[in-house]
Amino acid sequence: MSDHPDWLVDEPHHDVDHGVIKSGKEAQVNLVERVADGARDGADDRSCLIARKRYLPRHVTQKGQLEALGVQRASAFRHDVQYREGRQFRKSRDRRAIERMSTYGKRLLQDRWTETEHEVMLELWRRGVSVPYPIGYADDVLDLEYVGSWEMAAPQLSAARLSRHELDDAYDQLIVGLRGIVAAGIAHGDLSAYNLLWWEGRLWFIDFPQSIDIAANMQGLDYLHRDVLNICGWFEHRGLTVDAEETFADLLSFM
């Protein structure tokens, strides 16, 4: 039984790249149109839009290699060990490789990076949390439901110009979303107004590669607490009266 959304083109298709939506320090996101092959002979005009997130290289073998590609140096790999604390690696050789941060170990984490993000987003999507549907992944690529229109991608919450009423609404949606995420046993780990999108009155949660399993990771609750303080602070700064500690306590009851 397939549980993917109706709009997704999953029959034979070809992808058309429409260029970069956003390029950050960790990833570049492109707008891709997926067209059903039948469309060529007019039998079918099914198509859908995809946000294709491609991770930038995380380690350099040659000095200046990333810079030559026009890329800022990626964030340090060391943090991954902390995030993956609760994760079981089947083979101890794999775990040791990661601990030593050998090239093999880094490769292993790179592969798991998109896999983890896909897995987490699919679980949240199934639970009805407002995340783009994760369509699929490969080594360093994650395909997501695109949020936006042909004219423009959904702005990050930080850049969206919300009315007072919309701000209240966005906060309510934030809490509903967070309850769902916590109920799934997950802490986002990098929640900010940059990793929330606002489109036609709906708030979307994105960017989950560093999310962690609250139960399996001793620092899970710390990450959740930090996320809540961070995003509540953003709303407070914009004039909303919110009690971050109370919000955090409320969320714990959804675990």
Ligand SMILES: Nc1ncnc2c1ncn2[C@@H]1O[C@H](COP(=O)(O)OP(=O)(O)O)[C@@H](O)[C@H]1O
């Ligand atoms: N599904 C999506 N639909 C539209 N835009 C997206 C989508 N996913 C990401 N983006 C855009 O790409 C940016 C970067 O994506 P994100 O997942 O936050 O990666 P990172 O911050 O690691 O570069 C987002 O802030 C947003 O502007």
Ligand SMILES: [Mg+2]
């Ligand atoms: Mg981001």
